[in-house]
Structures are given as C-alpha cells and as structure tokens.
Amino acid sequence: MNDMAQRLPAEIPTLDLSGVGFTHRGQTLLHPLDLQLAGCQRTLVMGPNGAGKSLLLRLAHGLLAPSRGRVSWEGRPPRQAMVFQRPVLLKRSALANLTYALAISGTPRRRRTPLAREALERFGLGALEKRPARVLSGGEQQRLALARAWLVDPEVLFLDEPTAALDPAAIQAVEAAVRDFHRRGTRILMTTHDLQQARRLADDIVLLFGGRLVEHSPAERFFADPQSPEGRAFIRGELVW
Amino acid sequence: MPDEPNAFQTALALILGRDPDLIGIVALSLQVSLSAVLIAALIALPLGAALALWRFPGRGAVVVMLNALMGLPPVVAGLAVYLLLSRAGPLGEFGLLFTPGAMVIAQVILVLPIIAALTRQQVEELHDDYREQLASLGVSRLRRIPTLLWDARFGLTTVMLAGFGRASAEVGAVMIVGGNIDGVTRVMTTAIVLETGKGNLPLALGLGIVLLGLVALVNAAAHLVGETARRRVG
Numbered sequence: 001m002n003d004m005a006q007r008l009p010a011e012i013p014t015l016d017l018s019g020v021g022f023t024h025r026g027q028t029l030l031h032p033l034d035l036q037l038a039g040c041q042r043t044l045v046m047g048p049n050g051a052g053k054s055l056l057l058r059l060a061h062g063l064l065a066p067s068r069g070r071v072s073w074e075g076r077p078p079r080q081a082m083v084f085q086r087p088v089l090l091k092r093s094a095l096a097n098l099t100y101a102l103a104i105s106g107t108p109r110r111r112r113t114p115l116a117r118e119a120l121e122r123f124g125l126g127a128l129e130k131r132p133a134r135v136l137s138g139g140e141q142q143r144l145a146l147a148r149a150w151l152v153d154p155e156v157l158f159l160d161e162p163t164a165a166l167d168p169a170a171i172q173a174v175e176a177a178v179r180d181f182h183r184r185g186t187r188i189l190m191t192t193h194d195l196q197q198a199r200r201l202a203d204d205i206v207l208l209f210g211g212r213l214v215e216h217s218p219a220e221r222f223f224a225d226p227q228s229p230e231g232r233a234f235i236r237g238e239l240v241w
Numbered sequence: 242m243p244d245e246p247n248a249f250q251t252a253l254a255l256i257l258g259r260d261p262d263l264i265g266i267v268a269l270s271l272q273v274s275l276s277a278v279l280i281a282a283l284i285a286l287p288l289g290a291a292l293a294l295w296r297f298p299g300r301g302a303v304v305v306m307l308n309a310l311m312g313l314p315p316v317v318a319g320l321a322v323y324l325l326l327s328r329a330g331p332l333g334e335f336g337l338l339f340t341p342g343a344m345v346i347a348q349v350i351l352v353l354p355i356i357a358a359l360t361r362q363q364v365e366e367l368h369d370d371y372r373e374q375l376a377s378l379g380v381s382r383l384r385r386i387p388t389l390l391w392d393a394r395f396g397l398t399t400v401m402l403a404g405f406g407r408a409s410a411e412v413g414a415v416m417i418v419g420g421n422i423d424g425v426t427r428v429m430t431t432a433i434v435l436e437t438g439k440g441n442l443p444l445a446l447g448l449g450i451v452l453l454g455l456v457a458l459v460n461a462a463a464h465l466v467g468e469t470a471r472r473r474v475g
Contacts, residue, residue, distance in 0.1 A: 063376055081377065088374035091392045091474060100388070104378050132474045152378070 007185030019069030078155035139170030251447030277348030289360025310354035319417030
C-alpha cells in the first residue's frame with residue numbers, strides 16, 4: 001500500500017448502473033435508473049428520507065443485488081470501502097479493528113500494526129489504540145471507521161450519511177477525511193441530506209425523489225440552475241423532508 | 242430424611258478430611274466433564290457458527306434437531322455409546338467400555354448439541370449486526386467463523402458453562418458406560434446414587450453439597466475471567 005501515492009482518475013474503472021431498480025415485497029423502492037460514474041469525482045446523493053439514497057449506495061457497492069438492471073464495472077471491479085451512518089466496529093480494541101481489515105486485505109502480519117498505528121495517528125486516534133472500539137464516542141467511532149477504510153486504500157469510497165448523528169466538530173473531521181481521500185485519488189459516492197455539506201463537498205449531485213433519479217448535474221450548475229422541478233424546490237428549501 | 246446439619250457436617254468433614262477416595266472421585270469428575278466440554282466445544286463452536294452463516298436446504302430441520310437434542314436424556318446417550326463400545330459393537334475392539342474415555346465420549350454427545358445450538362443463536366444475532374460491514378470488507382464466509390466466534394466470546398463463555406453444568410450434573414450416561422467402578426470410573430454423581438442406594442443419606446447429601454460447591458467454583462472462576470476481559474475490551 002502506497003500511502004500518499006496519487007492515482008490517475010482514469011485508472012479507476014467506470015461504474016455503470018443500467019436500468020437498475022429494486023423491489024422489496026412487491027413495493028418498488030427504486031425505479032429503474034441509469035447512472036455512470038467515472039474519474040475521481042465526489043458525487044453527493046441527495047434527497048428526502050426514503051428517497052432511495054442508501055439503497056442506491058448499497059446496490060452500487062454490491063451489498064444488495066438489484067431486482068432488475070445491471071451494476072457493472074468497466075474492466076475490473078475496483079477496491080472499494082464503505083462507511084456507514086452507524087459505524088459497525090468489532091468488539092475489539094481500536095487498533096485490532098484496523099489490523100483486522102489489514103489481515104483481510106492480505107497485508108503481511110508484521111506490517112499490520114505499524115500501518116494501523118499510522119492510520120490511527122492520521123485520524124487523531126493515536127492515544128486511543130488500546131481502547132475498546134465500542135466505548136469510543138460517536139465521532140471517534142466514525143473516525144475509526146474512516147481509518148479502517150483508509151487502510152483499504154479504496155479506489156471508490158461509499159459513505160452513507162456519515163455525519164448524520166455527529167456534532168459539528170466531528171462533522172468537520174469527517175468532511176476533512178473525505179477531502180483527504182479525494183486528494184489521494186479516490187472516487188467518492190456519498191449520501192447526505194445536508195444542503196450546506198453538499199455545497200462544501202460535491203463535484204456533482206445526484207438527486208433522488210420517491211425512488212426516482214430526477215437529476216444528475218455538476219454541482220455548480222445544480223446549485224445555480226437546477227434542471228428539474230424537484231431540484232428547484234430542493235434548492236429553495238421547499239421540499240418537505 | 243437426615244437432619245440437614247448432619248449432611249452439612251458430613252460435607253464439611255469430607256472436605257476437611259481430605260479423604261483420598263473423595264479426592265480421586267472429585268478429580269475424575271472434573272477431568273471427565275472438563276475434557277468433554279473442551280472436546281465438544283472444539284467441534285460445536287465452529288459447527289454452530291457455520292450453521293448460523295450458511296443457508297442450505299434442510300437447514301431448518303438441522304436447527305430443530307439440534308435444539309431437540311439439547312434435551313437428549315443422558316441414559317439414552319449412555320445406552321447408545323454403550324452399544325457402540327461394547328465388545329460386540331462396532332467400536333468394541335478399542336476396549337473403551339467402563340473406562341473414563343467412554344464417559345468422556347458419552348458426555349461429549351450430551352454437551353455438543355447444547356453448545357452448537359446456543360452458539361448458532363448467538364453468532365446469528367451478532368452476524369445480523371456485522372453482515373454489511375463484513376461484506377463490505379470482502380470477508381469470506383469461512384473467514385467470518387473465527388471473527389464472529391471471537392467477537393461473541395463473552396456470550397460463548399456462558400454457553401460453555403451451560404455445557405459444563407449439563408456434563409457435571411448428569412448421572413445416567415456415566416453410570417451406563419462407566420459402570421461406577423470404585424477407583425476407576427466412580428464420579429460424584431454415581432457415588433451419590435450408590436450411597437443413596439445403600440441408605441447412607443448423610444454421605445450422599447454431603448457428596449451432593451461438595452458437587453454443588455465445585456460447580457459453583459468453576460462458574461465463579463469463569464465469571465471472574467469473563468468480567469475482567471469484558472471490562473478491558475468493552
């Protein structure tokens with residue numbers, strides 16, 4: 001793993017969702033949609049609760065199989081990681097949570113602890129390495145989840161409302177981490193319902209409404225001149241959450 | 242019924258007297274039951290975890306059968322092992338019948354379903370919590386078994402204790418396959434049966450109190466170890 005090496009955006013396989021839809025117990029939660037994501041853009045998926053944001057991420061990451069359509073990567077599937085709204089940490093120390101991820105990715109045993117320590121330091125958790133992960137604060141847990149993702153060195157990183165349950169300082173730390181990932185050459189696909197956060201982070205915006213993709217635009221254009229009526233209402237703050 | 246103080250006095254005298262016969266019986270009881278729990282755990286922990294992780298046709302039937310086997314009567318298990326190990330039986334040539342080895346085998350059969358069934362349940366619950374994260378990290382199903390067993394370790398200590406409780410308390414299986422031979426296969430429970438049969442109720446009750454104390458000691462030790470670890474790891 002080469003820590004600061006920058007990838008060329010063109011090296012990351014294009015993600016292609018074609019006609020992807022999801023139905024659960026006869027209820028259509030996501031209507032068939034097409035979406036291509038290339039390069040190392042930061043795409044923010046926005047929309048009200050129940051719009052299908054988390055579902056879209058899980059389908060793209062391969063945690064769920066689509067009921068229709070096809071999720072495919074051009075060429076080979078890239079290294080991926082996902083950070084969840086509620087971080088799922090193993091019942092072990094902070095350090096052991098990271099060495100576990102390294103063990104899974106096939107890192108030789110003697111390199112695991114130094115790499116894990118380095119990641120803990122990077123995410124400001126150096127003093128907490130021996131602490132049980134489950135007793136860390138919400139913000140610390142989310143930073144630990146980000147550190148774990150960092151060690152996977154993902155080409156594509158999925159984040160599902162990673163700041164929804166955090167205080168402003170912790171939100172800032174997560175956003176800084178997202179920028180770090182991006183600088184390292186990682187494509188970001190992140191859901192949020194915080195308009196300001198999207199303004200701060202997004203290169204482009206995917207807007208979902210009622211399980212439909214209603215708009216996919218570059219961020220600048222989306223905030224200046226949204227193309228869909230839902231987008232316009234959304235910018236004006238008229239969409240009921 | 243004997244007077245209660247009488248039985249307690251007998252128990253106290255048994256412990257303080259350090260009767261070599263009693264020490265032998267206690268040692269064999271612990272040896273047989275702890276070996277049985279250890280061997281059963283080596284098989285049942287991964288088995289229970291695998292059952293929690295894999296979906297296959299007939300899985301429901303396996304789970305129901307395992308749960309039902311938790312209630313397997315010890316005499317039935319003892320009888321089955323007796324038939325297997327008797328001279329004419331398929332495993333007769335090993336000459337295990339009426340040895341501590343046979344008693345361990347019988348108790349493994351009693352304890353294994355308990356540990357497997359309860360492990361299956363605990364691991365399944367934990368896996369519901371971990372599923373997406375482990376899938377995201379690309380952890381194979383086989384690799385999830387040690388992961389989940391380790392992370393469920395506190396609950397699984399209690400599961401092992403339940404198994405030990407079953408092994409140390411049963412009399413039917415060890416009586417049939419061990420034969421209660423003085424100095425060879427006599428354990429606490431078979432000794433209690435014997436003394437009761439002889440009408441030596443204070444001694445039987447005294448032995449019972451010693452057995453209860455032993456089980457309490459093992460549980461207390463496991464609890465202490467568990468609590469210390471839990472406080473450290475959370």
